[in-house]
Amino acid sequence: MLTFLFWNLNNRPIEDRVRRLATRHEPDVLILTECAIPAVTMLRTLNTGNETGDYHLTDSKCDEVVIYTRFSREFTVPMHESGRYTIRAISLPARDQILLAATHLPSKLFIEEHGQTLECVGLAEAIRATERRAGHSRTVLVGDFNMNPFEAGISAAMGLHGVMAREVARRGMRTVQGASYPFFYNPMWGHFGDASKGPPGTYYYERADHNVFFWHIFDQVLIRPSILDAFDNENLMVLTDDGSDSFLSERGRPDRRTASDHLPMVFGLNL
Amino acid sequence: MSSQPNNLWPEDFGVIAIVPPVVILKEQAGVLSRMTKNIVEGEVRSSSLAPGGQFYHTLGLVAPALGGYRYELIGIYHDIQLYPADVVYLLGNTRETAHSEEELKDILRNRFADDRTKKIISALIAQSSVQSA
Numbered sequence: 001m002l003t004f005l006f007w008n009l010n011n012r013p014i015e016d017r018v019r020r021l022a023t024r025h026e027p028d029v030l031i032l033t034e035c036a037i038p039a040v041t042m043l044r045t046l047n048t049g050n051e052t053g054d055y056h057l058t059d060s061k062c063d064e065v066v067i068y069t070r071f072s073r074e075f076t077v078p079m080h081e082s083g084r085y086t087i088r089a090i091s092l093p094a095r096d097q098i099l100l101a102a103t104h105l106p107s108k109l110f111i112e113e114h115g116q117t118l119e120c121v122g123l124a125e126a127i128r129a130t131e132r133r134a135g136h137s138r139t140v141l142v143g144d145f146n147m148n149p150f151e152a153g154i155s156a157a158m159g160l161h162g163v164m165a166r167e168v169a170r171r172g173m174r175t176v177q178g179a180s181y182p183f184f185y186n187p188m189w190g191h192f193g194d195a196s197k198g199p200p201g202t203y204y205y206e207r208a209d210h211n212v213f214f215w216h217i218f219d220q221v222l223i224r225p226s227i228l229d230a231f232d233n234e235n236l237m238v239l240t241d242d243g244s245d246s247f248l249s250e251r252g253r254p255d256r257r258t259a260s261d262h263l264p265m266v267f268g269l270n271l
Numbered sequence: 272m273s274s275q276p277n278n279l280w281p282e283d284f285g286v287i288a289i290v291p292p293v294v295i296l297k298e299q300a301g302v303l304s305r306m307t308k309n310i311v312e313g314e315v316r317s318s319s320l321a322p323g324g325q326f327y328h329t330l331g332l333v334a335p336a337l338g339g340y341r342y343e344l345i346g347i348y349h350d351i352q353l354y355p356a357d358v359v360y361l362l363g364n365t366r367e368t369a370h371s372e373e374e375l376k377d378i379l380r381n382r383f384a385d386d387r388t389k390k391i392i393s394a395l396i397a398q399s400s401v402q403s404a
Contacts, residue, residue, distance in 0.1 A: 039336040040310050040400045047308040056309050057335035073312070073335060 001235070002092075002271050003027045006219060007264035008104070008144045010256055011036040015045040017259055020242035022046055022055070025266045029090075030055065030068040033104035033144050034260075042068065062086040064104035065143070076100075080130045085123055085143070087130045095271045098227065099134055101127050103143035105153075116146065120153030124160050128182065140269065141184060141222040144262060148216050149188050162186030162222045169225045184222035187233050191217055198238040202263045204253040221267050235268040290372050292347045292356045293317055293328045299379060300330055303392075310336065311395045325350050329361075332392060336399035342391060345382060347375075362387045 005027035007018070015037045022030060035042075039057050046055040046068065055068040061081045069076055071092060080087040085103035105119050131137040145154060153159045157176045162184040163169050169185035192215070193200050201215030219238075223231050240247050240263060247263055249255040254263050293315065300313025312333045319326050330345040349356035355370045360382045369375035382388060 038400070040396070043308045043310050043336075047305075054305060054309055056312065059335065059339045073333075073339075074314075 001268040002029070002095075003266065003268045004029045004031065004100075004140070004142065004221070005264060005266045006031045006033075006102075006142050006144075006221070008033045008219060008260060008262035009035050009037070010260040010262060012256070012260055013037060014259055015042055017242050017245070017247075018042070019045045020244055021239065021264060021266075024243040025239075026070075027266060028070045029100065031102045031142055032066045032068075033064055033102075035066045039066070042066075058088070060086050062102075065102045067100075067102060079134065080126050082126070084119065085126065087127060089134060092271075096138060097134065097136065098269070098271065099127075099130060099136075099139040101130075101139060101141040101143075103141070103145065105143065105145045105147070107146045113151070116151070117153040117156070117159060120145070120147070120156075120159040124158065124181075131182075136226065137182060137224045138227045139224040140227065142220070142267075144219050146218050148213070148218065149186050149220060154186065154220070154222075157181040160184055160222060162220070164189035166228060169223075169228060172225050183225060185225065185228055185231075186220060186222045187231070187236055188217045188220040190233065191236075191238055196238075199240055199248070199252075199263060202238055202254075202265065203261060219262055219265055221265065227269060227271070230269040230271050232268070232270070235266075237266050239264045239266060287353070289353060291353050292349055292369075292375055293326070295372065295375055295379070296328055296330050296345070296347060299383070303332075307392070307396060310334070310399050311392055314341065323350070332395060334395045334399050337395070337402055340395070342395070344388065344391070345379070358382075360385070362391065 005025055009032055011034050055070055056073045058067045058069055058073050058076045059078060064084055065086050075090060075092055077089045078086060079089050084105060087099060087101045089097055090100050091097045103123060131139060147153050154162045157174055161181050164186060166185055169183040173180045173182050201217045202219040203216045206212050206214050247255060247259040254261050297315050300315050303313040314331045314333045315328055317328045325348045328347045329343050331341045331343050334340045343361045346359040346361055347356050355368050356375055358367050358369055358378045367378050369378050
């Protein structure tokens with residue numbers, strides 16, 4: 001199984017916590033946003049006393065996303081990049097190529113809702129164009145979208161078109177106003193609230209307003225139908241500790257003092 | 272009407288016991304990567320388009336934190352017989368011939384220990400530290 005770990009580090013110097021996560025979950029692909037940890041520091045930390053394989057820093061022109069892999073850099077080739085996202089072809093020996101898109105979209109603090117939606121429209125088009133160029137749509141999209149799964153940018157056809165049910169995603173495409181849009185399956189819907197196996201979300205935010213959700217799922221992974229069989233929902237977890245220490249405060253919320261204001265998540269693809 | 276042609280080939284082609292130069296170069300590239308925690312990665316590129324139908328391999332020093340900056344360190348030419356192999360130390364533009372696996376390892380050991388090599392690697396680490404800070 002190819003294992004991915006995603007975490008928004010909130011620009012905190014928490015490389016030791018990243019290392020503990022890496023040791024515990026052994027991700028093949030480590031995707032970080034808001035990462036202010038110098039690459040040299042991260043490499044020294046990850047690759048000291050690591051018996052499960054050394055990490056490599058991969059090439060990127062996207063300042064918002066840093067990707068380390070346990071396989072050689074030569075197996076990940078940037079296909080399309082912007083300041084906000086990177087789309088890579090991952091071609092591992094004896095496995096079908098996949099596309100990995102990783103992003104950190106603007107926060108609601110800096111851009112209004114329509115702007116966020118339009119960012120998703122642009123990202124969706126970039127992914128479709130890259131899929132056409134690659135000749136397949138075995139694509140996994142991961143990141144901090146600063147939007148919940150139910151917001152238009154994530155769910156709308158012209159946006160990322162992420163739906164909550166596999167059965168719907170397996171239809172492949174949907175035609176709206178004469179144009180066809182491919183689906184993503186968005187498994188994060190199942191991670192809302194107390195009935196989920198993990199915490200109620202990946203990010204906590206409240207303010208003195210009427211309609212407040214408190215917990216949000218801004219950190220998401222979306223999967224194209226063509227690799228849906230490789231994805232088992234059981235292998236997707238929002239993490240609340242690194243094996244030693246909790247990422248949550250005493251009040252049960254992401255602890256930005258000792259970790260990050262976002263919780264990490266890990267998932268796998270049986271390719 | 273078809274019939275199987277006579278097999279004019281020998282039963283067995285034998286096994287060459289010697290290690291090809293590119294294997295030694297890739298091993299050393301991996302060793303360097305591990306020594307520097309992948310801050311400077313050794314990377315081997317190969318081509319069979321060298322003059323005279325020779326194979327050509329280069330060992331480059333790659334600094335991922337510097338946008339994948341690559342510095343070519345060693346080049347090796349050889350023909351299909353694998354040895355002798357000509358080793359070009361690109362930093363000094365010197366050329367030596369290795370007639371065996373052991374001779375190749377001796378040449379590489381000396382060139383890796385050369386002050387100019389050490390200086391380049393330490394400079395790449397230093398520059399990577401500044402660049403990614």
